[in-house]
Amino acid sequence: PRTIFSGIQPTGTPHLGNYLGALQNWVRLQEEATATGDSVIFSIVGLHAITMPQNPQQLRVERKDMLASLLAIGLDPERSILFHQDQVQEHAELAWYLNCLTSVGRLNRMTTWKSKLATARGSSDAAESAGGGEEGALALGLFAYPVLQAADILLYRTQQRATHVPVGEDQVQHLELSRDIADLFNRTYKQKLFPPPQHIITPTKRVLSLRDPTSKMSKSAPDASSRILITDSPDVVRSKIKKAVTDGETQMSYDPEKRPGVSNLLGIASALMGRDDPALLAEDLNKEGGGGGALKNAVSDAIIEALRPIQERLQRIQNEPAYLAEVERKGREKARERAGPTMEKVRRLVGLSD
Ligand code: TYM
Numbered sequence: 001p002r003t004i005f006s007g008i009q010p011t012g013t014p015h016l017g018n019y020l021g022a023l024q025n026w027v028r029l030q031e032e033a034t035a036t037g038d039s040v041i042f043s044i045v046g047l048h049a050i051t052m053p054q055n056p057q058q059l060r061v062e063r064k065d066m067l068a069s070l071l072a073i074g075l076d077p078e079r080s081i082l083f084h085q086d087q088v089q090e091h092a093e094l095a096w097y098l099n100c101l102t103s104v105g106r107l108n109r110m111t112t113w114k115s116k117l118a119t120a121r122g123s124s125d126a127a128e129s130a131g132g133g134e135e136g137a138l139a140l141g142l143f144a145y146p147v148l149q150a151a152d153i154l155l156y157r158t159q160q161r162a163t164h165v166p167v168g169e170d171q172v173q174h175l176e177l178s179r180d181i182a183d184l185f186n187r188t189y190k191q192k193l194f195p196p197p198q199h200i201i202t203p204t205k206r207v208l209s210l211r212d213p214t215s216k217m218s219k220s221a222p223d224a225s226s227r228i229l230i231t232d233s234p235d236v237v238r239s240k241i242k243k244a245v246t247d248g249e250t251q252m253s254y255d256p257e258k259r260p261g262v263s264n265l266l267g268i269a270s271a272l273m274g275r276d277d278p279a280l281l282a283e284d285l286n287k288e289g290g291g292g293g294a295l296k297n298a299v300s301d302a303i304i305e306a307l308r309p310i311q312e313r314l315q316r317i318q319n320e321p322a323y324l325a326e327v328e329r330k331g332r333e334k335a336r337e338r339a340g341p342t343m344e345k346v347r348r349l350v351g352l353s354d
Contacts (some may be wrong), residue, residue: 001037002162004029004200005156007051007085007149008070009056010063015227016303017207017217019073020271021168025202027074035080041156041335042075048149051142067324069230072265072314081338083331085152090339094151095144097346101184102147109147111173150178154185154194163197166304169205170216189349204271210244215259231311234304240337241265241300250291252282262292264300272302 006026008014014023020287026042049059053132061168063084085091107113120137141148151165153175160309165175175197182194211226221227225240232240246261256263266278275281285294317324347353 002161003156003158004033004038004166005039005043005153005197006166007043007048007152008066009042009049010046010059010066011049011052012062012219013065013229013230014069014073015219016268017168017219017227018203018208018219020268021170021202022166023070023073024271025166025200026080029200030075030080033153033201037157039081039156039338040079041081041338042070042071042081043083043085043152043335045149045152046084046090048085051139051145064324065084065318067328068314071317071324071327072310073230074310075204075328077330079243081331081334084328085337087328087341088335089331090155090336090343091098091148091151094155094346095148096342098147098151098154098181098185099144101188102181106177107146107336109212110177112141112145112170116142143255146174146177147181148182149174153178153197154182155342157194157342160192160195162195164200165197166200166202168207168216169201172199172201175199191349193345193349202271203276204267207234207268208260208264210240210264213245213264228303230307231314234300237303238300241296241303244296245353246292246295249323250267252285252291254279254282262295265295269295269299269302272306294298312316 002037004026006022008018008022021050026040030037030040032038044063046059046063049063056344063086067082067084070082071077116138153165156163165171167175179196182196185194186192209215209217209221209226210228211221211223215221217227225243228237228240244261244265246265247259249259249262252262252266253259254263254266263278270276270278270281273281280297287296288294290297344353
């Protein structure tokens with residue numbers, strides 16, 4: 001049996017990229033776990049969220065909402081360990097140990113850091129007045145973000161068995177780093193404590209922005225119609241899909257390079273319809289005729305259909321604060337049971353405990 005671990009930031013309602021790139025896969029892995037005996041662990045990563053400025057009042061609400069969303073998409077606290085990272089102190093503790101091994105040069109090469117840096121440079125006047133040039137406005141915690149992510153994953157180690165991490169494509173570089181850090185730790189302290197983690201990705205590993213299909217769908221893009229939230233009503237879904245950027249061609253074809261907009265919609269629809277091949281969906285649509293309009297109808301229908309049960313569950317769960325609190329408490333306890341023994345080993349290996 002494997003250990004499956006993944007995380008999501010509580011910075012707003014999950015969108016279709018989160019759902020198709022990761023969350024839907026989490027539910028599938030949970031379902032399989034009954035047969036495989038895998039342990040399945042999912043974390044809401046508050047400590048990652050605060051690497052960028054957050055409004056505390058809003059964060060307090062959003063981290064609760066995220067737990068409700070994860071339950072609504074089908075995660076089951078009886079079968080998965082579902083917990084808040086910020087409630088299990090071992091995450092921050094292991095991150096510190098790993099910070100003391102990871103070189104600044106290695107972290108400088110992370111693309112997420114580089115792009116945040118580029119954005120900060122774009123508004124370097126503000127950064128300068130914050131003191132210290134371009135990097136001045138960015139937090140040290142943001143720089144160390146991927147090390148904390150490695151700590152999340154490595155804490156739930158099992159002897160000799162790699163932890164498997166279901167994520168979207170944007171997290172693959174972070175996973176490479178976590179393998180390097182695991183290896184570095186093992187070599188430094190001459191013990192194979194951390195087997196190298198592996199990523200698991202879906203066919204919809206990169207869902208694109210509806211407004212700009214050269215970039216990924218993201219929580220932070222200023223245009224709200226670039227993403228579909230799992231809480232969007234049928235009307236909102238239809239209007240966002242209607243506005244989605246495609247091309248003028250009447251024949252549909254799956255060609256992510258040349259036709260990113262159309263291919264993105266085909267990918268979304270086929271994933272939600274449980275069809276393996278977006279190219280076959282394109283052929284079916286061509287047989288029916290109707291061009292881009294028909295595609296948009298099909299995508300909207302598939303999204304609305306998939307979101308309906310999730311939204312029904314979400315409404316029910318949000319009216320049960322006592323249940324949510326109980327899930328939170330149990331998750332934290334189970335996560336601590338697993339994380340504690342790893343930290344004891346780490347402290348001993350490093351020389352900070354007998
Ligand atoms: P986050 O919160 O940005 O996203 C959660 C998951 O959604 C995936 N995802 C996407 N997949 C496909 N297309 C998209 N447009 C898209 N946008 C987001 C992400 O790949 C991710 O799997 N650093 C992580 C959180 C984290 C974590 C961890 C993940 C912290 N510790 C340990 C795994 C293991 C993040 O910011 O995810």
